[in-house]
Amino acid sequence: MRRLTDILAPLVLIIALLGAWEAACRILEVPAYFLPAPSAVAASLWADAPTLAASAYNTLAMALAALVLASLSAQALALMVALSPILERAIKPLAVVLQVTPVVAIAPLVVIWAGIDNPERAIIALAALVAFFPIFSGAITGLKAADPDLERLFDLYGAGRVKRLVRLRLPSAVPFLLEGHKVAAGLALIGAVVAEFVAGSGGAQGLAWRILEAGNRLQTARMFAALVVLGLMGALLYAGLARLERSGLRWWRGR
Amino acid sequence: MEPFVAELAKVEVEYPGSGLALGPVDLALSPGEITALVGPSGCGKSTALRLLAGLEGPTRGQVRRTARRGESAVVFQAPTLAPWLSARDNVALPLELSGLARREARTRAEAALARVGLAGAAGARPAQLSGGMAMRVSLARALVTEPRLLLLDEPFAALDEITRRALADDVLRLWAETRPAIVFVTHSVEEAVYMASRVVVFSRGPGRIAGEMSVAGPTLRPEGFRTTAGFRATVEAVSTVLARGMEAPA
Numbered sequence: 001m002r003r004l005t006d007i008l009a010p011l012v013l014i015i016a017l018l019g020a021w022e023a024a025c026r027i028l029e030v031p032a033y034f035l036p037a038p039s040a041v042a043a044s045l046w047a048d049a050p051t052l053a054a055s056a057y058n059t060l061a062m063a064l065a066a067l068v069l070a071s072l073s074a075q076a077l078a079l080m081v082a083l084s085p086i087l088e089r090a091i092k093p094l095a096v097v098l099q100v101t102p103v104v105a106i107a108p109l110v111v112i113w114a115g116i117d118n119p120e121r122a123i124i125a126l127a128a129l130v131a132f133f134p135i136f137s138g139a140i141t142g143l144k145a146a147d148p149d150l151e152r153l154f155d156l157y158g159a160g161r162v163k164r165l166v167r168l169r170l171p172s173a174v175p176f177l178l179e180g181h182k183v184a185a186g187l188a189l190i191g192a193v194v195a196e197f198v199a200g201s202g203g204a205q206g207l208a209w210r211i212l213e214a215g216n217r218l219q220t221a222r223m224f225a226a227l228v229v230l231g232l233m234g235a236l237l238y239a240g241l242a243r244l245e246r247s248g249l250r251w252w253r254g255r
Numbered sequence: 256m257e258p259f260v261a262e263l264a265k266v267e268v269e270y271p272g273s274g275l276a277l278g279p280v281d282l283a284l285s286p287g288e289i290t291a292l293v294g295p296s297g298c299g300k301s302t303a304l305r306l307l308a309g310l311e312g313p314t315r316g317q318v319r320r321t322a323r324r325g326e327s328a329v330v331f332q333a334p335t336l337a338p339w340l341s342a343r344d345n346v347a348l349p350l351e352l353s354g355l356a357r358r359e360a361r362t363r364a365e366a367a368l369a370r371v372g373l374a375g376a377a378g379a380r381p382a383q384l385s386g387g388m389a390m391r392v393s394l395a396r397a398l399v400t401e402p403r404l405l406l407l408d409e410p411f412a413a414l415d416e417i418t419r420r421a422l423a424d425d426v427l428r429l430w431a432e433t434r435p436a437i438v439f440v441t442h443s444v445e446e447a448v449y450m451a452s453r454v455v456v457f458s459r460g461p462g463r464i465a466g467e468m469s470v471a472g473p474t475l476r477p478e479g480f481r482t483t484a485g486f487r488a489t490v491e492a493v494s495t496v497l498a499r500g501m502e503a504p505a
Contacts (some may be wrong), residue, residue, distance in 0.1 A: 016450060067304070105330045130373070146333055149331040149333065149335040150335055152305075152310050152329065152331075153329070153335065153348075153349070154352065155310055156308060156309075156324075156327070156328070156329060156347075157324070157325060157349050157352035157353055157400075158324050158325070158347075158352070158353075161345070161351045163352065166269060167351075170341075171337065171339045172337075176340065177257050252338065253338050253339070253380060254338070254339075254341070254379075254380025254381075254382055254383060255380065255381050255383055
């Protein structure tokens, strides 16, 4: 019963809002370039489905590539930092500076480095940069989050640094890593879209480009259609990773 | 046989910023002896335990230990099990850290679990165990290395009275099998007198030994031991020393 209302309540609200929107557009005769009616957006979704699907695939592929890149580099760096306190002190200020610098501000530079002909490389790099920090800080926190009494137990039996890392700190970090990846996946998608906007070229053919293109042509219904696809993709990605986190935690905890 | 398993000689512990926490304290542990440390919170009894385990060093004085690394074991206040490992692998951990092959370690871990009555729970994860069962796994993990010195830091504090009593009897029964020296810290005077042949009372500010009492009777307590006049008298005597220690100027 609760599940049913959980699904029905938002559905009813969405339908009501769409109905009001549709009615307002028709009664007030709002020009389609300014605010298209939901029916027009739906028509555009249907008509442009192949292009939108291809673009969604491109954006998703770039976001996922960025996530993999961020995951590998963040975890590798966190591991090195965990093994060397000096390295941690050296890296931390740099990491903070990089983190607080808006990705939009770095984007033009990365576009130049990646080469004008390779916008997707620039986009992946920028999205990876955004996705890097939640995983990196999750890993750093997690590697230090081992139960202090378990640490004492490892002291007691004379475990060395590597054994302690493999048998205690890495497993203790798992919940933090899962959480970090969940947050990073959302950020990777946002990063991919923002980076494509900034790259400003059609080379990568992602959803952001569809929005830009439709905007320039005042095809507002198409802009909305692309937004709908983007929103759905983001929600699905988040739901997928939340599920992955849950089952990961279940595996880790054994229930 | 060596005269002691571990000894604190004129030991003092000072933490930066908070002054003297412990000492001077002299305390020697004979092989096979069960010693209880009681005292108010913050009297340094847990610190004394960590010193005996070698997990911490003294600021002044000496800690002598004839029990080598791997020959002492600690049970903490919480079960402190690794959530990602099964009960069996948690118990096998000390053996594996000491360099034993995994297969051999697991076999011995299963035997240790059987000793604490958990043969059937070897594959269970800590999250699937009750508080008392988790504590038993923790006890098995301490016993698996057959330590000469077993240190228990308020091991039953989080458990209900029935489970506490059952575990106290378990510890005594397990002690009888290999007779390690046991030191345990507790807030409960009754528990101290029930389990130990020697009760050391700590006082606060800084932590010092306020008194020491030996408990008569067989180490494996007979049924109804808690109602005997001797038990009640010792509990009273320890409580009196404890109360005096608590009045001591901070």
